[in-house]
Amino acid sequence: MPTIPAPHPLRTVFFVSDGTGITAETFGHSVLSQFEIKVRTVRIPFIDSVEKAEKAARAINEAFQQEGQRPIVFSTLVKDELSDILRNSQGVYMDLFQTFIAPLEQAFGLKATHTIGRSHTSTDSDEYKSRIEAINFSLAHDDGQSSKNLEDADVILVGVSRSGKTPTTLFLAMQYGIKAANYPLTPDDFERGKLPSSLIPYRGKMFGLSIAPDRLAEIRNERFPDSKYAALSNCRYEVHEAERMMRREGIRWMSSTTKSIEEIAATILQEIRMEARAR
């Protein structure tokens, strides 16, 4: 974790939740990214009692007193008795739940349960188990480690070393429960002019990542400075050959150069047409 030098804190943003706070944080960052402003963020998860809510409210009020500006509070508290305490603090209270619960109650013709800590699926659910299984699968099939059970893969990522395959496969598994293997395309493959033989039966599941050679050289140099592996000329060669191979084999591919792993994963997901899933 980086230690970011703290500028004068312009503003504190609190993420308050009765669960992990991940929803409040993901959402809050997303909305805040629309403002040209630096903020200090504070997570307050697991607020499931009046005492804890009162403690959180005191922290918000203290930030207001110290900074002279009202802190922003993104909250996913589902119990009115808890959210009322935060609403009465000196923060600008953004109630992510209440705002949308009423229109949904109307649309569904159902009352919300206001059950605490429901935002992540139960560890007993099939969805949760399939995510854990996908993580184990993706780890076991990282970097071409195993060609066992490739028939179970939802997708097989290919690309030169350090093109972004590993973090993408892990994200696909963790966020979407996708079993994603990944295989490096290496100079050996380019010399043979063939895909790794264990992959050939699964061409339809393959998806390629490419990357701009100068960016690749930069990434490789961080790990192996001044090596042949990291040299720009070698990166140019490998990327050129990998793209040629993917074109020849009819493998769909995209460039990872300026994309985050979230963006790469969402693009792949769309490509492999798994947008619709029952919950």
Add this chain to the structure above:
Amino acid sequence: MPTIPAPHPLRTVFFVSDGTGITAETFGHSVLSQFEIKVRTVRIPFIDSVEKAEKAARAINEAFQQEGQRPIVFSTLVKDELSDILRNSQGVYMDLFQTFIAPLEQAFGLKATHTIGRSHTSTDSDEYKSRIEAINFSLAHDDGQSSKNLEDADVILVGVSRSGKTPTTLFLAMQYGIKAANYPLTPDDFERGKLPSSLIPYRGKMFGLSIAPDRLAEIRNERFPDSKYAALSNCRYEVHEAERMMRREGIRWMSSTTKSIEEIAATILQEIRMEARAR
């Protein structure tokens, strides 16, 4: 990915975004978890043009015609010209952005930029780089593979095999940029009655995971049925010894038995007091 048998689709929920759709989806699932209802979900990411927005609106209208109930639409579109198209569809439109942008503009005394695709940090940002670095660190230090650079770890998870260490370390890295190593506690360690020697200098960074023996036996049996490793008696022994060791060494620990990786990670994060981070 599981193939979940599709019940009669009561209701379709769309997640529409000009970016990956992850914010809309995380948030939507969180709110929907407050209702006792099964829904079919459809992701529509990367809606960054009028044409794409119109296509999404048609998909929503078709779902309405087929199902006879208004679909729910969670949207993080930041451009008014795009969100207006969806608002005029036959879905129940939940505008996650507009709802909170106005009060934030007032609080900050700033106008929102309405820039598309900003919800994930740029791949050039220090925060993004530190997440990727943390993922690489956590992978290199998975399952006690390496004791190199442990001084750089933010946290070192310990626990018996299959207590949930690996997915938790990967989640800590991916979500929070935490460099998390993990080490198994094994029968060898219990016989010696000592922590693995490479860990001893880092006791202060260690955090333990324990698990109910019957749940552990269940998990181990999935991989190695009828093995000594998976036998309930052995699981009881290992968990008992691991807890004894953690108590003796003064290592904080928690039970992973009924917790999701999100909940375990958020708890650890809170314990290691990193709630506050500059953005």
